[in-house]
Amino acid sequence: MTYGDKMKESIFSCKNKIAVVTGGSGLIGKEIVKSLADAGAKVIIADFVAPKNMVKNSKIKFIQMDITSEKSITNAFKVIKKIDILINCAYPRTKDWGNKFEKVSYNSWKENVNNHLGGYFLTCKAVAEKMKKQGNNSIINIASIYGIVAPDFSVYEGTEMTMPVAYSAIKSGIIGLTKYLSTYYAKYGIRANCVSPGGIYNGQSTSFVNKYSKKTPLGRMGKPLDIVGAVIYLASDASSYVTGQNIVVDGGWTAW
DSSP, X not given: OOHHHHHTTSTTOOTTOEEEEETTTSHHHHHHHHHHHHTTOEEEEEESSXXXXXXXXXXXXXXXXXXXXXXXXXXXXXXXXOOSEEEEOOOOOOTTTTOOGGGOOHHHHHHHHHHHHHHHHHXXXXXXXXXXXXXXXXXXXXXXXXXXXXXXGGGGTTSSOOOOHHHHHHHHHHHHHHHHHHHHXXXXXXXXXXXXXXXXXXXXXXXXXXXXXXXXXXXXXXXXXXXXXXXXXXXXXXXXXXXXXXXEESTTGGGX
């Protein structure tokens, strides 16, 4: 049974709504796209490249858009005339992403913050101005638990991984930006909220996965599909009185 079967004609339905998902070709974005379509929405994947093995669904379309380029965003939204739901799930990053703090250059820091946080600013600005003519719209920004708590670097010990410093700053900034938008555009009936995932499994080393899972009350890393429920809730009329909030989906990681 799909999400659509469970929610058909329910308060969680997104029937006839038009949703734009930036980063819709990515790990989490793909699940959000499929589930929004199952819930009745017409979904536009706005990404730099189309997803591999794109789902053949008349409700899902693709438009090329690079959130790091204001021109690309402007051109894309000239084509997209109406938007009911915006989900920012894009994850742009530089080639040196993943360097440890002491090896991060200032130029790298600026570029990552500008591209990621700046890209969310640009898409929110472009979409909100369209939305305020309609009312009853929803903006959902994907943040992270590392936007609200410090990373636990012990889970990275013995691996080549780390949590990049720019990531924490970016995700904190996204939460702050979202709260700002929630009050600024409230009079137009536009709601703005965040979803903050915990660690999502994506083929990480066994050592990392085991350490992360042991520190998570539910005993495992998240799956992309785990994030979908919170997004559908915020996209639908079920959350019609919810704005300026950050829903944490982390298996209890931040509950300790």
